[in-house]
Amino acid sequence: MLRFIVVQSLLFMSMPGLAQTSPVGLWQSIDDTTGKPRAEIRISEAAGVLTGRIERSLLPTPADAVLLCTLCPDDRKDKPLIGMDIIRQMKAGSDAQTWEGGEILDPEKGKIFKLRLQLQDGGKKLQVRGYIGPFFRNQTWIRIS
Numbered sequence: 001m002l003r004f005i006v007v008q009s010l011l012f013m014s015m016p017g018l019a020q021t022s023p024v025g026l027w028q029s030i031d032d033t034t035g036k037p038r039a040e041i042r043i044s045e046a047a048g049v050l051t052g053r054i055e056r057s058l059l060p061t062p063a064d065a066v067l068l069c070t071l072c073p074d075d076r077k078d079k080p081l082i083g084m085d086i087i088r089q090m091k092a093g094s095d096a097q098t099w100e101g102g103e104i105l106d107p108e109k110g111k112i113f114k115l116r117l118q119l120q121d122g123g124k125k126l127q128v129r130g131y132i133g134p135f136f137r138n139q140t141w142i143r144i145s
Contacts, residue, residue: 020123020143021096023050027126027141028058040144043087050099050117052087071110081107090117104130113137 024045029038040056057067067081076084090102097119104115113130120127126141 020119022123023099023117023119023126026055026144028144029128029141030139032137032139041086041141048091050087050090050102051085052104053083053085054081057081069107069110072105072107073110073112076105076107087115090115104128106130
């Protein structure tokens with residue numbers, strides 16, 4: 001019995017070191033121009049579809065400021081950025097590390113891009129590629145949890 005408990009304990013202790021196979025979790029978005037953290041994004045899954053919501057801004061703003069998406073072109077127009085879905089309709093892609101078919105909103109520019117997500121570095125990083133036609137922009141997000 002003691003041997004079983006020791007083996008189980010070792011198994012659970014080693015689990016955080018295993019590669020992550022899903023982008024579900026909390027991510028820190030990194031600005032592709034400045035390399036500085038911008039926000040914390042929570043990616044969640046329901047019925048095989050991923051959604052990403054802004055949980056916290058990491059940009060310097062007054063404590064009582066409510067940041068709104070004034071340039072958003074759809075139902076998110078003039079809504080608060082904190083709590084806003086910026087990733088919608090992502091589904092599993094052609095391999096176990098890729099999700100496709102959805103979209104991402106750039107709230108600063110009010111633009112919506114097609115999106116591809118790809119796990120990297122054993123799930124510690126997420127390549128976020130927004131694109132319109134042949135033009136694309138990449139960011140690398142860092143997993144927080």
